[in-house]
Amino acid sequence: MTLTxxxxxxxxxxxxxxSRRAEEMPASPIRKLAPLAELAKARGTRVYHLNIGQPDxxxxxxxxxxxxxxxxxxxxxxxxxxxxEFIRSxxxxxxxxxxxxxxxxxxxxxxxxxxxxxxxFMAVCDQGDDIMVxxxxxxxxxxxxxxxxxxxxxxxxRGRDGFHLPPRELWERALTPRTKAVILCNxxxxxxxxxxxxxxxDIANFCREHGLFLISDEVYREFVYDGRKAISAxxxxxxxxxxxxxxxxxxxxxxxxxxxxxxxxxxxxxxxxCLRMAQGRLSPPGLAQFIAIGAESLGDDYTRGVVExxxxxxxxxFEGLTSIPGVFLQKPEGAFYCIAKLPVEDAEDFAxxxxxxxSHEGATVMLAPANGFYVSPLGKSExxxxxxxxxxxxxxxxxxxxxxLEQYRLK
Amino acid sequence: MTLTxxxxxxxxxxxxxxSRRAEEMPASPIRKLAPLAELAKARGTRVYHLNIGQPDxxxxxxxxxxxxxxxxxxxxxxxxxxxxEFIRSxxxxxxxxxxxxxxxxxxxxxxxxxxxxxxxFMAVCDQGDDIMVxxxxxxxxxxxxxxxxxxxxxxxxRGRDGFHLPPRELWERALTPRTKAVILCNxxxxxxxxxxxxxxxDIANFCREHGLFLISDEVYREFVYDGRKAISAxxxxxxxxxxxxxxxxxxxxxxxxxxxxxxxxxxxxxxxxCLRMAQGRLSPPGLAQFIAIGAESLGDDYTRGVVExxxxxxxxxFEGLTSIPGVFLQKPEGAFYCIAKLPVEDAEDFAxxxxxxxSHEGATVMLAPANGFYVSPLGKSExxxxxxxxxxxxxxxxxxxxxxLEQYRLK
Numbered sequence: 021m022t023l024t025x026x027x028x029x030x031x032x033x034x035x036x037x038x039s040r041r042a043e044e045m046p047a048s049p050i051r052k053l054a055p056l057a058e059l060a061k062a063r064g065t066r067v068y069h070l071n072i073g074q075p076d077x078x079x080x081x082x083x084x085x086x087x088x089x090x091x092x093x094x095x096x097x098x099x100x101x102x103x104x105e106f107i108r109s110x111x112x113x114x115x116x117x118x119x120x121x122x123x124x125x126x127x128x129x130x131x132x133x134x135x136x137x138x139x140x141f142m143a144v145c146d147q148g149d150d151i152m153v154x155x156x157x158x159x160x161x162x163x164x165x166x167x168x169x170x171x172x173x174x175x176x177x178r179g180r181d182g183f184h185l186p187p188r189e190l191w192e193r194a195l196t197p198r199t200k201a202v203i204l205c206n207x208x209x210x211x212x213x214x215x216x217x218x219x220x221x222d223i224a225n226f227c228r229e230h231g232l233f234l235i236s237d238e239v240y241r242e243f244v245y246d247g248r249k250a251i252s253a254x255x256x257x258x259x260x261x262x263x264x265x266x267x268x269x270x271x272x273x274x275x276x277x278x279x280x281x282x283x284x285x286x287x288x289x290x291x292x293x294c295l296r297m298a299q300g301r302l303s304p305p306g307l308a309q310f311i312a313i314g315a316e317s318l319g320d321d322y323t324r325g326v327v328e329x330x331x332x333x334x335x336x337x338f339e340g341l342t343s344i345p346g347v348f349l350q351k352p353e354g355a356f357y358c359i360a361k362l363p364v365e366d367a368e369d370f371a372x373x374x375x376x377x378x379s380h381e382g383a384t385v386m387l388a389p390a391n392g393f394y395v396s397p398l399g400k401s402e403x404x405x406x407x408x409x410x411x412x413x414x415x416x417x418x419x420x421x422x423x424x425l426e427q428y429r430l431k
Numbered sequence: 432m433t434l435t436x437x438x439x440x441x442x443x444x445x446x447x448x449x450s451r452r453a454e455e456m457p458a459s460p461i462r463k464l465a466p467l468a469e470l471a472k473a474r475g476t477r478v479y480h481l482n483i484g485q486p487d488x489x490x491x492x493x494x495x496x497x498x499x500x501x502x503x504x505x506x507x508x509x510x511x512x513x514x515x516e517f518i519r520s521x522x523x524x525x526x527x528x529x530x531x532x533x534x535x536x537x538x539x540x541x542x543x544x545x546x547x548x549x550x551x552f553m554a555v556c557d558q559g560d561d562i563m564v565x566x567x568x569x570x571x572x573x574x575x576x577x578x579x580x581x582x583x584x585x586x587x588x589r590g591r592d593g594f595h596l597p598p599r600e601l602w603e604r605a606l607t608p609r610t611k612a613v614i615l616c617n618x619x620x621x622x623x624x625x626x627x628x629x630x631x632x633d634i635a636n637f638c639r640e641h642g643l644f645l646i647s648d649e650v651y652r653e654f655v656y657d658g659r660k661a662i663s664a665x666x667x668x669x670x671x672x673x674x675x676x677x678x679x680x681x682x683x684x685x686x687x688x689x690x691x692x693x694x695x696x697x698x699x700x701x702x703x704x705c706l707r708m709a710q711g712r713l714s715p716p717g718l719a720q721f722i723a724i725g726a727e728s729l730g731d732d733y734t735r736g737v738v739e740x741x742x743x744x745x746x747x748x749f750e751g752l753t754s755i756p757g758v759f760l761q762k763p764e765g766a767f768y769c770i771a772k773l774p775v776e777d778a779e780d781f782a783x784x785x786x787x788x789x790s791h792e793g794a795t796v797m798l799a800p801a802n803g804f805y806v807s808p809l810g811k812s813e814x815x816x817x818x819x820x821x822x823x824x825x826x827x828x829x830x831x832x833x834x835x836l837e838q839y840r841l842k
Binding site for chain 2 (some may be wrong): 290
């Protein structure tokens with residue numbers, strides 16, 4: 021903190037400092053290089069964003085068109101749990117998608133999946149409690165853990181295993197007296213891994229045996245490839261009391277900016293606790309809830325079209341990246357990310373260099389260094405790549421990366 | 432938690448419980464009676480809502496009309512700090528309203544004022560730290576304190592003093608080694624009190640001397656009556672390093688449902704910490720930011736019209752309530768609330784009875800029991816009343832309250 025004259029004149033004031041939590045709050049590995057990207061753009065360099073899961077797929081017209089039909093003259097608070105219409109729309113979605121009837125009191129509308137994660141962490145953890153997570157993991161879990169004052173305890177998955185769930189013994193070993201929950205992301209960000217039924221049953225059994233909650237982040241539920249099926253933790257039998265599902269409309273309908281998601285649980289006490297937090301912040305976003313109504317009737321045709329598009333992009337990315345010497349990755353099974361190992365010592369240095377020193381034919385690429393997706397000192401030469409750009413841009417990005425890696429090696 | 436067969440079969444699982452934080456999270460005193468109101472409505476009773484600050488004033492047409500002009504086909508994430516256009520619109524507003532030039536890096540767009548409060552608490556407090564607050568206070572501060580793991584330390588203000596700031600000695604007495612900040616709401620929810628310059632200078636001096644942050648919740652800035660002026664904590668000289676302003680568009684433009692606000696601070700380190708939290712949740716709501724652009728050009732005419740309307744309502748309410756035997760309140764100076772003392776022993780019991788047992792000519796009123804606005808065992812016979820209904824409805828509500836209090840007395 022910069023000292024002012026007032027502070028210096030007054031010794032007591034010099035004691036003013038931010039919380040340790042604030043100091044420890046990590047910068048987003050996905051966004052922290054954004055200022056460098058802005059500078060590159062200001063120099064006239066075109067930046068291809070492989071760093072962020074912001075799809076270029078259109079938000080469905082039915083959602084955008086609803087904006088033109090809004091008749092309310094007062095943009096009012098909605099109920100803290102979401103408007104009845106929006107909750108009904110989610111009920112229809114779960115019924116169609118998972119063949120499951122959920123009660124209105126089991127679905128809490130949230131400000132994006134983000135808020136559902138925060139509420140989950142706060143509902144199950146006190147200061148100093150532990151949450152187990154498969155590493156590498158979605159970087160912002162760290163931010164929410166820092167906010168909630170709990171610790172992320174990693175259980176390492178390996179690229180050579182396709183980042184599938186680590187064996188039971190590693191889970192048992194990482195368990196502490198303060199472990200309260202396991203959080204999974206399935207399909208996985210940043211790995212693109214899709215857990216099968218056996219894996220989910222195993223982890224549910226682990227949670228059951230040790231009295232843990234299972235927080236299942238399923239915001240990429242629609243995006244599975246090669247005929248795979250994403251299994252929701254809601255489908256695990258006998259896990260009703262300890263499963264908390266984090267859901268979001270951001271990716272499902274390519275509507276990241278509206279900030280609308282849901283927390284789903286059949287544990288009534290947990291729902292009530294989250295509802296009280298929701299009351300504290302009054303309402304989830306109203307315009308988002310308004311335009312979401314009707315989206316549930318976008319059926320399998322819509323999803324199939326989008327998934328085919330992403331699968332094509334995945335194929336382009338996988339073929340392109342594996343053809344670059346020294347780059348290693350597993351073929352992603354779902355979501356729209358992969359973790360790629362690059363032939364560099366420090367992928368963050370490389371990602372910075374791409375934005376500050378490199379351009380080829382007036383363009384460069386932005387990557388998310390994977391170290392932010394680990395708490396262990398791993399992943400130093402890895403990056404997370406989001407394949408949310410259209411094929412042509414993806415091909416150009418891969419070509420740029422190829423040229424950049426050659427130049428960087430000779431540097 | 433309801434035990435399932437699985438839990439009973441497995442002793443370890445019985446240890447699964449929610450966090451203490453979750454258990455301690457208070458239900459909103461403003462919203463917890465909502466289910467009773469729904470039941471009353473289902474019985475055909477009209478419920479006049481004096482419990483919630485949801486104005487019936489129209490959201491400005493320029494904001495609603497912008498929805499029809501949205502051309503983006505992808506509803507994308509915005510920058511975590513807000514879109515440049517929205518931040519510029521806030522800069523214009525502060526320049527016009529406070530005559531103050533703020534840099535873009537001093538204004539963080541938030542999901543309502545609510546999120547600005549949460550970020551403030553988390554940025555300055557660790558688990559077990561204290562925040563001082565003038566009691567009675569906005570009830571949801573308790574919820575955010577519970578989320579942040581910090582304690583609300585009340586400094587009691589008195590109705591007979593118009594709920595103005597308590598004398599310095601009470602502040603000194605309430606100070607602890609773990610006090611990190613003072614939070615003020617000015618103009619005040621739930622009191623309607625507007626602090627004058629001397630009071631603000633006093634409290635700023637107190638914060639300066641003791642190395643505290645001053646969190647100033649100014650979401651009712653526009654609403655001051657009888658020619659008063661709301662002074663922003665941003666205007667206090669020499670307080671740049673420790674003032675954090677919580678702002679919101681909810682009340683200013685009668686757009687509570689869009690969930691858009693801002694955290695304003697000239698402490699760069701604090702801004703950065705809040706930005707890292709903001710990155711964790713990705714973006715503030717995008718549609719809200721889009722429609723907010725242009726609202727800053729609604730000038731003094733717009734505000735004057737709205738303020739005149741509220742002042743008329745305040746007068747109707749004040750005259751009406753003070754004419755009811757046994758009801759006491761100070762004339763509110765700003766915002767659109769008052770704390771009224773009722774001739775009942777327990778105002779919560781009365782508020783429940785109004786919804787469950789009372790109706791007059793097919794209608795009843797909903798009140799917010801004031802006990803939720805205190806942590807001290809005070810305010811038991813008080814309620815918070817929001818005068819956000821149009822005059823005619825307010826008059827009817829007051830009449831209903833008069834009849835109800837008579838019936839309740841005879842009960």
